[in-house]
Amino acid sequence: MRKLKELCRWILRTDLSNRKIAEQLRCSSTTVGRYREILAEQGWDWPQIDSMDELALARKLNPSRYVSRKVFLEPDWSYIHREYQRPGVTLLLLHEEYACNLGERAMSETEFRRRYHRYARTRGLVMRQVRPPGQDLFLDFSGVRPYITDPATGKKQAVELFVAVMGASRKTFVYAVQSQKLPDWIDSNAQALRFFGGVPMYLVPDNLKAAVTRRTREDGPLINATYMEFASHYDTDIMPAGPRKPKHKAPVEIGVQLAQRWILARLRNRTFFSLDELNLAIAELTELLNNKPMRGCGDKSRNQLFEELDAPALRPLPNSAYEFAEWKLNITVGQDYHVAWHQHYYSVHHALVGRKVDLRAAARQVSIYLQGKRVATHQRDDTPGGFSTLEEHMPPAHRAYGRDSYETIAAWASQQRGAIATFFEQHVTHYGSAGRSFQAGRGLRALARQYGVDRLQAACARALIMNARSISSVKSMLKRGIECTELHGHEAANDDPIAHENVRGSGYYERE
Template structure:
C-alpha cells in the first residue's frame, strides 16, 4: 500500500506514468492500475509483485536501454529499426521479439494522442469507398459493387452511390452527382489515396490525377489527399462507410440502378433524419441551417465527359487510341504523355498538361498522317514536290538537275534528291550548284556521278564544237593564201 500511495502522490505532482514507473522500479501497467484504483487479478500477479512485496518480476533485456528506446520512439522509429540500432550502438544481444514486446508495452502505457479535426460549414468534404458483394447477376452469382460516400465534415450530410469500378471517370461523375445532391460545392475535397485520385501518394506534395485537377478547376475546389495509411484523417467518412455497410448487410439487389435507388431513399428517410452522435443535431436540419448556405454555387455546365490515359510515345511517333493512330512531333518520341479523348477529338498533353496537338477522332485502323515514299508524309507526288522545292533553294542548277532526276529516274528520284540534300553539310551551295550544272550538261542523273563532279572539279570536260567565235577566222579568209581558190571548192 505504501507503493500505491507513493504512485498516487507522484501522479498528483504531475509526474507521468512512465517517470513514476522508472523511479519506483514498477511496471507501467501496475502504475496505471494503481492510479485507476483497480485490484490486481491472478493473471496480473507477476506484474503486481512490486505492489505486494513479492519477488520482483523478470526484467526485460531492453530495460537498460529504456531511455534510448523512448527517444527513438519519439523520432517515429519502428521496432525493427530500434532493434538494429541497439545492436549497432549498444551491442544488444536480445531478440527482435523482445524489443517488439517492450515497444508495445511503452506505447500502451503512454498512448499517443489523436487530435479531433472539426471544420467550419462548407469548408470540407471527406471521400471514401467501401466494397460489398450484393448485386445478383442474371446467372444468380453475386457481383461486387464499389460504394462511394461523400460526407460534408461539418454537418455530416452525405451522398452515397454504387458504381462498378473505382476508375477516374466513375469517381468524377460520383463527385459531380454529390455536388448536385448538396446543391453546392465545398472549398476542399479530402479523398483517400486511391488511384483514381492520386497518381503518387505523398503527404507534402502528392501527384494528383490530372483529370481530377481539371475537374477541381471546373468546380473551383481544392484537392487535399489524406496521409497514406492514416484513416483518422478522414474519420467522419470512415465511420460513415461502416454505417452504410450496416444498412446494406444481408440485402441483395438485382442491379446497380436498384441499389442506387435504395441508397437515395435511405439517405433521405433514415441517414438525414438521425440525430448524429457527435453533433447532437439532426443531420438534415444542421445541413440546411448552417452548411448549405456556406457552400459555393454550382457552375453553369457539367464537367466535360472524356476519357484519359498516360501513355508512352512509340518510336514511330504515334499514340494508339481506340485502335486508331495519332501522331505527335518528333521531339516527344519515347516520352510519356497524357491523352484525352471524347467522341469528337483527341488531345495530347505533355507532363505539365500543356496542349501539344489536337486531332479529330478517327475510325479504327486509320492514321492522322500516312508515311509516303521514303518516310515523307503524303503521296508520292507530294513528296516529289516537297524535295524539289528544297533543292531549288540551293541554286538554279540544282533545281535543273532535280528536274532531270524526276524526268529520268522515276520513283528513285525522291531518294536521290534526299541524297543531294544530305551533301549540303559537306559542300557549299555554290559547289553543289556548279557540280549540278556540269552533271546536267552531260546528262548524269545518278548521285554517284554528281559526287564525282564534286570531288574532281578540275576534271576535263568535253564540249561540242562551235561553228562561230570571234577568234575563229571565216573559211573565206583563207582564199587569199591559196591563190583565190576556195578550200571548199569541189574542183580543188
C-alpha cells in the same frame, strides 16, 4: 510553483516589486514575497540558481515537501508497453526485470502497475472533432460491394460502392460505380457535389491511387493530376486522410458502415441487371437514411442538419461540369519533337527537344504544357503508331522536306531544263516507280545545292552519255570533279556507282 526558476530570475535580476512580478508570472504576490525571503536567507545569487534544474531547485527552496517523498527511478514506459503486447509477457515479469539491481530506487509492483495503467490510458486518448459547416466532405469506397447480374448469362459482377459524407451534418451520399479507377472516381466526386448542391472547402479522400499517386515522408501526398484539376475546376482543395488513420475520416467510416447495414443489407435479396437500376434503388434508401431522426442531435435528421449547417456554407457549383481528362507528367520530348499518348505521337515545337512537358488528354483534344503554359494543342487521335504533326512545330528543313511530293520534284527538274530534266525523265522511264524517282529527284536537288546547278548539268550530261541512271554515279562524278572530263570508250560504260580510276574495267581483261 511550476516555473520556480523563472520566478527566482525575476526576483534576483530585476528591481520590480512583488506585485509587479506576480502580474507578469500570474501568481500570488504573497508567493513572490515568500520566495524572496527564502533566497535572501540562503544568500543565493542568480548563477547558483541557473545551474540547477527545476526539481533540484524545488528541493532546495522547499525541503519540507520532499522529506517523506520517496523518489523512484522511472522505467521507459514505451518499452514496457511494447513488451507487454508480446505473448506470455506479464506486468509481474516486467516489474521483476525493472526492479532487478535497483534496490530502494525501485517502485513496488503495485506502484509499477498503477503508473503503467496511467501511461497506457494516455495512448488511447480520442479527440472530439468539431466539424465547421461546409468545410469537409469525406470520401471513400465501401469494402462490401453490391452486384449486378448479366441478363444473358446470369453471371454476377461485383461493383464498387462510393460513399460521401458531409462533416457537420453527416448527410450521406451513396453511389455505385463500375470500379475504383480514375474515370469512375472523378464521376463519383462530381455526382456527390451535384447531390449536395454545392462545393465544400476541402475534399477528404482516402489514399486510393485514383486520388493520391504516392505519399512520401518528406513531401507528403502527391495528388493525382486529374483529381487536382477536378478540384481546381470546382474551386476546392484536397486534403487526404492520413495513411492507415481511419479516425482522420471518421464520418465516412461511419457512413460506410451505415451504407452496408441500411442499404446493402436491405438489397441483399434483390437482383439488378444494370448500374442505373442499382443506383435508383440506392437513391431511394439513401433518402430514407438522410430523413431518419438521429439520437443525440435533438431528433433532427441529416437532411435537417444539412439545411441548417452545411448548405448555407457551401460554395456554389460552377456553371459547367468538369470535362474528364487524363494527365501524363514529366515527359521528355524526343529528338523527333513528339510525345506519345496511347501509342499515338503528338508534336511540340522543335526547340523543346529534351525538355520535360506535361500532356493532358481529354475526350476530343490533347494539350501539351511546359511549366504550366500550354505550348501545343491537337485533335485527339487514338490510331496506334500514328503521328499528329503541326507544320509550325517543324524546323525549316523538315518543313520543306515535308512539303515535297512527286509533283513538286518533277516540276523542279523540269524548271532546270537541259541534262537535269532529261536525266530525271529517263530515270522515271527506266525504273517505272514514282516513289523511287521521287527520292532520286530529291537527291538531284540536294546535289544542286551542294555543287551548283552548272556542275550538276555537266554531271547529268556525262551520266546520260554513259547510260548511267543512278544518283550515286552523278554524285561520284561531282565528288571527284570529273563531270567535265572527256569520256573514252563510252560504249563500255555501265551504271556502276563506284566506277573510278582504281577500277580496272573490262578493257583490262581484253589485253593479251
